[in-house]
Every structure is written in structure tokens, then in C-alpha cells.
Amino acid sequence: MSAMLEEIRPDAATPRRERKRVVIIGAGFAGIAAAHALRHADVEIVVIDRRNHHIFQPLLYQVATAILSPAEIAAPIRQLEAKQRNVTVLLAEVTGVDVASRTIEAASPGAGVRKIAFDYLVVATGMRPSYFGHDEFARYAPGLKNLTDAETIRAKILGAFELAATTEDDDERARQMTFVLVGAGPSGVELAGSLAHLVKVTLRGNFHRIDPAKASIILLDAGNRVLPTYVEPLSRRATRRLTKLGVKVMTGVKVEAVDDKGVIAGGNRIPSATVVWTAGVAASPIPKMLGTKTDRAGRALVDPFLKVVEMPAVFVVGDAASVMQKGRPVPGVAQAAIQEGRYVGRLIASELKGRKLNRPFRYFDKGNMAVVGKNYAVLERGSLHTSGFLTWLVWAFVHILSLPQLQNRLRVQRQWVWSYFTGQRSSRLIPETHELGH
């Protein structure tokens, strides 16, 4: 094993053979929390991610709608090495896991594939968009999962108005000014609300040939209500708010096709040049590589200690894990990912000290919030259900505090204040690499 260890970080000061190695795949909320919980442990931690940055996903919709720029909601993962001496960061995509030989395979840009041995493995690879067996939709309907997706959506939205302003064809103008968001969960609702404000306020007076406020924003879902994970009264309030903002909410409507002309939903064609997919998610392929049982979305079924059943020292945390508590699944939200990562980090630290942690993982629900346009948010926390301006203020406060890096907190705060009072958005860019229209 040590030959493979040397490959990663020759560290003469550390008697490597005496130190165990924890490999963490994924530096999202769960992976970073696990690494942090191991900061005082006498262990070597290798954090592997295919990206060089951690993304604060709850604000991706603000990048997609030009409020924030990508750098404001991201932080370099490499900073972990500066903050924590026992961490090595590796930019690589994990392509294989062999639990029997306790190795993973990681492909690094320019360095090829190498094997990395582990004593403990923490899988924290999150989820990716799922098109429910219709991967061909992806070409026309990007999901919202990373910064590239957010920039693609932003370019599509802004580009649609440019094309609407130049075409002489009325039908094409209407198609360019129709935006279809598939999936009325928190991401779809937040995008719809923010888009409504963009077309009505930010773009007001910016085009002489078209009126952006006349754009049509349609939020579609096959289920029977928006925000299905929230209690019904909050769903109803969110629907009322969206309708007031000019969003057409269509529930109980299944999308049958997405192509270069728009969507076919509930048997009807809706011509649209911008379709965004926030309807479904599936786990990354890594949990399946463990050879363990997974649920329908590909999440690994873990025991109450977040261990993969019958595989000692292999854990799955965050969105990639299917965790049941009191007969209900722990939700795929940032708080759950952080708590699971922290729990596993502490559990490993205890085991390294020869102590056994007998307390199973317990999720503490701090509540869920979603923003519905400017000045309005909904909050559900146990039996507390609130909505409105004060809830929105709480949302803003919590999100500013949760952002990675102080500099991001300051920049986002400044952007929000400026945008709140002027209605302007600072990130209205269509990269030259983006091809307009389809």
C-alpha cells in the first residue's frame, strides 16, 4: 500500500506507514464537513474532486439569472491544504472503486489514471440531473447543478431577448420570449421568481423593439403542487405568489418531449427557445461501484452509522446516501449533508483513537426555506410554517452566513443591496463562446 501512498504526497516528516489514510471522494458540503471533523486526528486525508472549487448550490439560481457571478458562490477546494495540515487535495475524477483491495482509481488531467489506497473511504459524490430515461432532453434543457449549467442558462435567457429583438417573425419572437421551467421543486420555484423579476424590472426599457415584461414564464410539474416537500399551505402560498409575479404554474402536466422547438407537455406543444430542467436527480455512478444495494435514484443504502452494510470502513454521506430515520428518508439538503459528513468524520476520529462510537447518526432538521421572487420566502421548520418579507430577511441572513469565504459574504451582500434598491443585476453576460439560438 505504501508505494501507492508515496505517489500522492511524499512527506518526509511523516512516518507514513504508521498513519492511516482516509480518502474522501467529493468536496461538496458532506465531503468538506467530514474532512473538517478530522482536523485534529492523526490521519492522512486525501480529498479528491473532479472540480477545483466547492459550489454553494443554493445560490446557483442567482448565477443563472444574472444576479451573482460564479466566483461569488464558489471557493477553491485547495484552500483546505492551507487550513488543515493533514489534508491533501487532488484534482481528479474517481473512475473506479475496488473495495476488496481497498483502492480507488482516479483520473487526473494530464497525469492519467492512478490507484490510491485507503484505510477508510468516504463517498460524498452528490447527485446529478436525471431526465428519467430521456437523456436526449439534456441537449435542449440544461439542468442546474454546477457553474457551467448556471452560465449556460444565463446565456440562453439573455440571448433569447437579443434574438427576440432582432427577428421579424412574430412566432419566433414569441418562442424566444417563452421560458419553460420543468420541475416545481425549490430550484424551479426560485428560478421562476427570479426570472419574473428580471423580465419585469431589470430589463425594463432596455429594448425598444420588444417589451421584456411580456415574456411568458411557465413552471411545469407532473406532480399536483409546487414545492411538494413542503406542507400544502406553503405550496399554495408559493403558487399564489408566483401567479402574482406573472408566472404560469402548470401542475399535473407531464413533459413528453423536449426538442429544438420547445416542449410537448400534456399532449400540447409549447414553443420555447429556453427550457430548463430541474425535475429530477440521480446519484453519481460511484455508489453503484461499491457493489452495495442502492435505491431507485442510485443512492447507496447505508446503516444507521452511515456505513455501507457489510463493508467495514466504507461510508456514504450527503446526497449520495439513502438514510432512513423514523421510517422517513433524510432529505437531500445541504444541512443533512453537512451533519452526515461531520458525523462520519467524528466516527472515524474516534475509531482511530481505539474508541467505538455507539450513537447512530441523527438528523437535526433546522428547517427548509425557498425564495419566491423579491421580498418573499417560505419556511418550514417542524410545526412552524411562515412566509413573507420577514422570512425572506431570515433567508438572506442565513445564506450570507453560510457562504464559503468571508470575501464571498461581503461581495454577495453588496450585490444584493445594490440589486435590491436599483433592480439591476451585475452579471448580465453572454460569453462569446455561447452559440445563440437553437
Ligand SMILES: Cc1cc2nc3c(=O)[nH]c(=O)nc-3n(C[C@H](O)[C@H](O)[C@H](O)COP(=O)(O)OP(=O)(O)OC[C@H]3O[C@@H](n4cnc5c(N)ncnc54)[C@H](O)[C@@H]3O)c2cc1C
Ligand atoms: C440548484 C440547487 C439548489 C439547491 N438549493 C438548496 C437550498 O436552498 N437549501 C438546501 O439545503 N439545499 C439545496 N440544494 C441541495 C444541496 O445543494 C445538496 O443537498 C448538497 O449540495 C449535497 O451535498 P453533497 O456534499 O452530498 O454533494 P455536492 O455538494 O453535490 O458535492 C458533490 C461533490 O462530489 C464531486 N464528485 C462527484 N463525482 C465525482 C467523481 N467521480 N470524482 C471526483 N469528484 C466527484 C462533485 O464535483 C462535487 O464537488 C440545492 C441543490 C441544487 C442543485
